[in-house]
Amino acid sequence: MISKTRLIGAVEIGTSKVTVLVGELTRGRTLNIVGFGSCQSRGVIKGSVVDYKEASACTHAALRSAEEGAGAPVDAVYLAQTGGHLEGFYNETAVNVNAADNCVSAVDIDTACRLAMAKELPEGRAVVHHIRRPFRLDGRLVPDPEHLVGRRLEAGYWTVHGSEAKIGDHIHVITGFNLRVDELILSSLASGTMVTAPEERQNGVLVLDIGCGTTDFVLYHDGVAYHTGVVPVGGDHFTNDLSLGLRLTRGQAETLKLRYGSATARAKDKHEKVWLNGDFSIGDRQFPRQSIEQITSSRARELLEVVRKKLGPAFVPEQTPVGVILTGGGAKLPGIDEAASKVFGVPGRLGGPPSWVSDELRDPGFSTALGLLYFGLSAQAERAPGTRRSGGIFQSLKRILAPS
Amino acid sequence: MSLPAANSPLSRSWKDIRQGVNPRAMSREGRRRRIFAAAKFVTLCAVVAGAAWTGLEVYLTYESNPARLKDAGPSVPLKQVVFSADGVLDRGWLGQTLALPKGASLMKLDLAALEARLLASGQVQTVILRRRFTDNTLVVTVQERTPVARLMVQVGEMSPRLLLAARDGVVYEGTGYAPAALDLLPWLDGVQLRRTQRRGFEPIAGMDRIAALLTAAQGLVPDLCAGWQVVSLARFASDQEIIVRSREIPEIIFDARVDVREDFPRQLARLNHIVEFLHTRGAPPMQRVNFALGSQVPVELQDTASSTPARSVRPKPASQPKQRSDF
Numbered sequence: 209m210i211s212k213t214r215l216i217g218a219v220e221i222g223t224s225k226v227t228v229l230v231g232e233l234t235r236g237r238t239l240n241i242v243g244f245g246s247c248q249s250r251g252v253i254k255g256s257v258v259d260y261k262e263a264s265a266c267t268h269a270a271l272r273s274a275e276e277g278a279g280a281p282v283d284a285v286y287l288a289q290t291g292g293h294l295e296g297f298y299n300e301t302a303v304n305v306n307a308a309d310n311c312v313s314a315v316d317i318d319t320a321c322r323l324a325m326a327k328e329l330p331e332g333r334a335v336v337h338h339i340r341r342p343f344r345l346d347g348r349l350v351p352d353p354e355h356l357v358g359r360r361l362e363a364g365y366w367t368v369h370g371s372e373a374k375i376g377d378h379i380h381v382i383t384g385f386n387l388r389v390d391e392l393i394l395s396s397l398a399s400g401t402m403v404t405a406p407e408e409r410q411n412g413v414l415v416l417d418i419g420c421g422t423t424d425f426v427l428y429h430d431g432v433a434y435h436t437g438v439v440p441v442g443g444d445h446f447t448n449d450l451s452l453g454l455r456l457t458r459g460q461a462e463t464l465k466l467r468y469g470s471a472t473a474r475a476k477d478k479h480e481k482v483w484l485n486g487d488f489s490i491g492d493r494q495f496p497r498q499s500i501e502q503i504t505s506s507r508a509r510e511l512l513e514v515v516r517k518k519l520g521p522a523f524v525p526e527q528t529p530v531g532v533i534l535t536g537g538g539a540k541l542p543g544i545d546e547a548a549s550k551v552f553g554v555p556g557r558l559g560g561p562p563s564w565v566s567d568e569l570r571d572p573g574f575s576t577a578l579g580l581l582y583f584g585l586s587a588q589a590e591r592a593p594g595t596r597r598s599g600g601i602f603q604s605l606k607r608i609l610a611p612s
Numbered sequence: 613m614s615l616p617a618a619n620s621p622l623s624r625s626w627k628d629i630r631q632g633v634n635p636r637a638m639s640r641e642g643r644r645r646r647i648f649a650a651a652k653f654v655t656l657c658a659v660v661a662g663a664a665w666t667g668l669e670v671y672l673t674y675e676s677n678p679a680r681l682k683d684a685g686p687s688v689p690l691k692q693v694v695f696s697a698d699g700v701l702d703r704g705w706l707g708q709t710l711a712l713p714k715g716a717s718l719m720k721l722d723l724a725a726l727e728a729r730l731l732a733s734g735q736v737q738t739v740i741l742r743r744r745f746t747d748n749t750l751v752v753t754v755q756e757r758t759p760v761a762r763l764m765v766q767v768g769e770m771s772p773r774l775l776l777a778a779r780d781g782v783v784y785e786g787t788g789y790a791p792a793a794l795d796l797l798p799w800l801d802g803v804q805l806r807r808t809q810r811r812g813f814e815p816i817a818g819m820d821r822i823a824a825l826l827t828a829a830q831g832l833v834p835d836l837c838a839g840w841q842v843v844s845l846a847r848f849a850s851d852q853e854i855i856v857r858s859r860e861i862p863e864i865i866f867d868a869r870v871d872v873r874e875d876f877p878r879q880l881a882r883l884n885h886i887v888e889f890l891h892t893r894g895a896p897p898m899q900r901v902n903f904a905l906g907s908q909v910p911v912e913l914q915d916t917a918s919s920t921p922a923r924s925v926r927p928k929p930a931s932q933p934k935q936r937s938d939f
Contacts, residue, residue: 336626392627
């Protein structure tokens with residue numbers, strides 16, 4: 209290895225903005241955030257790239273800005289993936305333990321895992337994540353069954369897959385900057401890792417990342433992600449409804465949403481009115497506050513109910529004692545935690561980044577980008593001890609000579 | 613029984629998606645980065661290939677003819693010699709002393725030998741020789757000794773030679789000095805020179821104190837100092853005294869002990885005071901004054917009746933001791 213320090217970029221190509229963080233990874237252990245770039249997103253609808261050139265231009269601008277901040281070029285990128293095309297399913301398999309003494313070997317575990325992951329996907333779909341749930345050995349939950357005694361080993365994977373074309377579009381936006389995508393990480397997993405503690409994930413918690421075009425959710429149980437999903441509805445739809453309901457432009461509706469929007473109807477006086485601009489300019493007019501709150505709260509409740517419906521039987525309030533944690537730009541809507549609490553029947557609260565995150569990045573909108581670095585490094589660290597070094601000096605030479 | 617894991621096909625992963633992108637689909641920045649990365653790759657390849665080729669060449673040469681590895685490459689002839697000195701030595705002297713052969717190669721010059729040749733002249737205190745390959749030049753920088761006194765030396769039956777003594781006691785034949793400048797130096801007396809094995813003389817002890825005295829005198833009593841003709845170290849070894857003979861005062865004895873060496877300005881000030889005092893009183897000229905007796909300064913005046921006017925004195929040539937007269 210030539211250098212013990214690598215610069216890793218975390219890129220979230222969202223519907224409203226592109227966020228890039230640059231983390232300096234020293235000796236594979238210590239991470240410092242050294243660069244930050246953000247740009248208004250273009251050419252992206254509901255998390256999917258619809259205009260390659262526009263999406264590339266704004267993503268590359270953000271990457272350039274982050275690299276300038278870091279003072280050095282980024283070596284590789286962890287890319288967030290979201291969009292309505294992402295789906296998930298659970299596949300489980302069971303194998304009989306091979307050894308005569310019923311002691312589980314590494315081969316048994318490998319066989320069970322491979323079989324559980326071997327479900328064929330439809331044409332044009334690609335796996336984004338295989339998330340393993342805890343093993344079951346003769347019905348009991350075990351984190352690592354190796355060398356334990358049992359007859360039947362069960363392994364199950366929550367497989368997240370998406371449209372190969374749409375994932376490819378995302379990746380090509382990054383490779384168009386001559387960068388390599390090292391990890392593709394589901395947005396909900398990234399933000400979920402960031403706003404929850406390991407104990408909360410062990411006990412059971414639901415994380416909702418309400419973005420501009422999509423809402424990503426992940427349900428944790430027993431320390432792992434049990435269920436993930438994406439709803440192609442986000443904060444943008446609140447604005448859209450306000451625009452249609454109050455006959456406003458999108459810009460005006462966005463302004464009203466940010467100023468007076470609420471996920472719960474609070475205004476009791478139906479005659480209370482608010483000004484659109486409040487500067488007595490020509491065209492400035494008044495709107496009943498109750499109407500604004502009714503529209504936004506209805507949409508919020510509807511969004512939360514869609515998520516609840518998508519979770520289906522996987523969500524059991526009794527198994528989610530920590531409750532619902534909300535993050536993302538949409539979580540800044542006042543009363544959203546209260547609304548979530550009502551819809552899901554569990555406590556709701558806003559999720560924030562850990563204390564070590566600088567003030568500049570404490571906004572809920574950055575939780576995915578921060579989580580990308582955190583999750584990506586954790587995933588690599590988990591894989592590292594098990595992976596055998598292959599290729600030796602030739603692989604090292606290949607890495608050195610490989611164009612970055 | 614478990615199914616063999618190798619038979620279970622894994623689904624297509626996002627990692628199977630080709631990350632390459634058509635250069636036309638790249639942004640300008642992306643293309644720039646790609647070109648830079650390619651250039652880096654090519655450079656690295658060239659460096660590796662160059663290193664491998666060099667290694668192979670060295671190995672093959674070593675195998676076939678190891679002596680070739682020791683040969684230095686051809687060197688270009690010396691183009692010019694740049695000389696700088698802080699004294700009177702000039703390029704003519706340098707050319708004579710170095711005696712470089714025509715068309716000498718810069719690489720093949722033996723700098724140590726040249727340095728020794730230059731240092732053979734006692735007038736040269738230090739010398740720096742430097743090869744400058746950019747314009748095939750030999751750069752010679754010389755620091756010279758400054759003479760403090762002169763002395764006449766007669767070796768055997770040869771005619772007396774004029775030599776110079778520097779502050780550090782080194783005795784040398786001065787080159788390039790103007791005769792008028794040498795005339796200003798006092799003669800040195802009362803020393804016995806000893807030859808060294810390298811055809812020179814051993815340094816004279818006490819010259820540093822004479823230099824200190826003369827420097828102080830030139831600064832404080834320049835009029836008196838101008839008349840100093842002989843400086844003698846005859847009693848330096850025994851009594852740590854320096855004797856000065858001048859036109860006006862035949863014998864001035866200075867205390868030159870190490871612990872009072874810094875005291876020369878005081879002694880000179882006293883001398884000046886005495887001279888002025890006697891002059892204002894119309895006293896006869898001094899015959900002898902001694903500053904080596906501490907606070908007491910005995911002054912001996914000339915007997916005006918029998919005195920003769922002071923005359924210019926020139927010391928006898930310093931001779932070699934009989935037992936050392938073998939050169």
